[in-house]
Every structure is written in structure tokens, then in C-alpha cells.
Amino acid sequence: MTRPDASRFGQRLFQEGRALVLQGHVRLTTLVWDADEVLWDWLMVGSELARGLGRLVRTRDLGHREYLRIRPGILELILGMQDASRTLGLDPWMRLWTDGYPWRLWRIADELPILAHLLGPGPPGWPDTPESFALHPRIFTRTDYAAAVVPMADPALRAERLALLPAPVARVIGNSLRTRPEDSSLKIPELARWAGKDGFEEALVLIDDNLRNTSRFVRAGRRAVHVRTEAPRLLGRVPNTVWRDPRTALARLSAGHALAIADALRRHGDRDPGHHLSVAHPEPVTLYPHTDLELDVPDARIRAQWVDPRARVRAAFAASAGSADPAGRGSPSGRLPRDWWGLRSR
Numbered sequence: 001m002t003r004p005d006a007s008r009f010g011q012r013l014f015q016e017g018r019a020l021v022l023q024g025h026v027r028l029t030t031l032v033w034d035a036d037e038v039l040w041d042w043l044m045v046g047s048e049l050a051r052g053l054g055r056l057v058r059t060r061d062l063g064h065r066e067y068l069r070i071r072p073g074i075l076e077l078i079l080g081m082q083d084a085s086r087t088l089g090l091d092p093w094m095r096l097w098t099d100g101y102p103w104r105l106w107r108i109a110d111e112l113p114i115l116a117h118l119l120g121p122g123p124p125g126w127p128d129t130p131e132s133f134a135l136h137p138r139i140f141t142r143t144d145y146a147a148a149v150v151p152m153a154d155p156a157l158r159a160e161r162l163a164l165l166p167a168p169v170a171r172v173i174g175n176s177l178r179t180r181p182e183d184s185s186l187k188i189p190e191l192a193r194w195a196g197k198d199g200f201e202e203a204l205v206l207i208d209d210n211l212r213n214t215s216r217f218v219r220a221g222r223r224a225v226h227v228r229t230e231a232p233r234l235l236g237r238v239p240n241t242v243w244r245d246p247r248t249a250l251a252r253l254s255a256g257h258a259l260a261i262a263d264a265l266r267r268h269g270d271r272d273p274g275h276h277l278s279v280a281h282p283e284p285v286t287l288y289p290h291t292d293l294e295l296d297v298p299d300a301r302i303r304a305q306w307v308d309p310r311a312r313v314r315a316a317f318a319a320s321a322g323s324a325d326p327a328g329r330g331s332p333s334g335r336l337p338r339d340w341w342g343l344r345s346r
């Protein structure tokens with residue numbers, strides 16, 4: 001971990017975090033932090049994947065190695081916010097929302113204890129077991145998405161739940177479930193409640209590198225900071241992958257986004273709801289003690305927590321696709337639906 005006094009840059013971000021809470025009235029309970037490309041950059045190596053290709057074909061083994069670099073200053077920024085929240089007697093815990101999976105967060109926190117420290121107290125086993133990351137009330141992952149939306153494949157329950165929400169929120173969730181229910185990158189705080197997690201009740205600002213995510217968050221009546229970033233694609237297609245030498249590529253990516261995020265959060269203070277800020281900070285940060293990690297991800301974990309949840313959602317919605325939409329919100333496309341054979345009368 002990089003201590004707040006370990007570099008001038010880290011120290012500066014720590015103070016920025018304190019000022020956001022003390023003078024800017026930003027509250028950690030209202031911020032929702034994405035993980036990949038916000039808290040850290042990560043890459044796979046094409047030449048290593050190619051060596052494992054035979055294994056993948058023979059045994060369908062999805063295991064692989066990931067190389068991570070923590071974004072400079074980002075954890076110091078949140079630590080400063082935590083420190084000032086304690087000064088004011090406020091809830092001092094960060095909220096983390098990722099389309100990733102609990103095992104991976106546990107594995108990262110195992111090497112980076114500050115992550116669990118920032119998230120605050122958790123369920124039994126916290127932070128030593130992957131299961132405790134799955135159950136933590138201030139962490140939302142792909143497995144939570146599946147838990148929230150699989151029951152909503154039932155059109156009656158879906159209509160009932162959506163009817164209780166503010167119209168813009170119901171519209172965003174309803175549209176997504178109707179057109180692409182398996183899209184687990186949908187980040188809307190009401191989903192957390194349905195997954196049994198109460199850490200996102202005051203969520204107001206999403207900080208995320210995915211423009212689709214931030215746009216939907218804003219359409220649902222909240223605010224967002226879109227972090228512009230350029231993770232490399234191998235041959236322009238394979239995401240988060242370089243052929244070799246991940247450390248050089250990560251060093252190029254590792255720019256001063258934390259400063260830009262702090263600035264955006266300060267400016268959000270006097271904006272109307274529904275505001276969307278886009279931030280970029282391409283200059284690399286020098287004289288900073290970077291934190292680099294390597295993760296060997298086992299096949300069983302990716303299948304259980306990344307492949308299967310999405311498959312469960314897809315299967316549940318496919319099974320109910322023949323049901324009529326009791327809310328009458330089906331889109332009039334003017335085309336014969338692909339599942340017309342299974343349509344039932346009401």
C-alpha cells in the first residue's frame with residue numbers, strides 16, 4: 001500500500017479528499033466507485049494467452065494471469081475522504097460497484113489491505129474469505145446483478161417492482177431488462193436493494209470509465225463522472241490485452257486521473273442533478289511509488305462468478321420470454337417478435 005505520506009502526489013490527493021468532505025460537502029455515502037479503469041488498470045498478455053490456447057481448446061480452461069497497476073493517488077483520495085468523514089462523525093466507508101466478481105476483489109484486497117479498510121466492516125469472515133466479499137453490503141458485483149434480476153424474469157414481479165420506483169429509474173431498468181437483461185454492467189442503485197444490499201441507499205454520483213454506464217446513471221436522475229481512459233486492445237479486438245510487456249503498457253496508462261476526479265467532484269457540488277462530467281488526465285505521474293500486482297485467476301472462479309451469473313439471467317429471461325408484459329411496456333416494434341410462437345394471451 002502507498003501510505004498518504006509516501007509521496008508528494010499521494011499527500012496532495014489525501015488533502016484533496018479531506019477538502020472535498022470538509023469544504024465541498026461531498027459524502028462518501030453518495031459516491032459509487034467503479035473498479036477496473038478507475039481504481040486500477042489491468043492487462044492480460046497475448047503471448048501468454050496463446051500458449052494457453054491449446055489448454056483452452058482441450059479442457060475449456062479459462063484460467064489466466066492478469067497484471068494490475070493501482071491508479072496513482074486514487075486510494076489516497078478516498079482515504080482523505082474517509083479521514084475527514086471521521087472528523088465530522090459521518091459514515092466513512094466507500095461504495096464499490098463492479099461488473100467483475102467477488103473472488104477477484106478478495107484476491108486484490110489480499111495484497112492491498114487498504115481496499116478492505118476503505119470498504120469498512122463486513123460480514124463474518126471479512127476480509128479473509130472470498131465469500132465475505134460476495135456478501136459485503138457496500139460491494140456490488142455481477143453475482144449481485146444476477147440475484148437482483150433473475151426473479152424479475154417473472155413479468156408480474158417486474159411490473160410490481162418497477163411501479164414502486166421513480167419514473168426515470170423504472171424507465172432505465174425496464175428498458176435494459178426488456179432489451180438486454182443479461183447486461184450486468186447496468187449500475188442503478190435500486191438493483192442493490194433487490195440483491196439484499198443496503199449500502200447504496202444514498203448513492204448519487206457514479207464514477208466509471210464506461211460511458212454507457214454513466215449515461216444510464218444520469219438518465220435515471222443522478223449524476224456521474226465519466227473517466228476517459230484507453231485500455232489497449234490486441235489487434236484492435238481483444239480487450240485489456242497486449243502481446244507482451246504489460247508493465248510498459250500499464251505505465252503509459254497510469255495517469256493522474258485521481259486529480260481530475262477530485263476536480264470533477266468539487267465542481268459537481270454546485271451543479272444541478274442530472275449532470276454528467278467527463279474527465280481525462282493523460283500526463284503520467286512521476287516520482288510516485290507505484291503498486292503493481294499479478295493475479296492468477298482460476299477457471300473455477302471465473303465460471304462460478306462471471307460466466308454462470310450471466311447465463312442464469314439469460315436462461316431465466318429466455319424461459320419467460322413467452323409471457324405477456326403485464327405492465328404494457330413492451331416496445332411496439334412493428335415487427336413479428338422472434339418468440340411469437342410462445343406468446344400467450346392475457
Ligand SMILES: [Mg+2]
Nearest residue numbers: 034036037209
Ligand atoms: Mg470500469
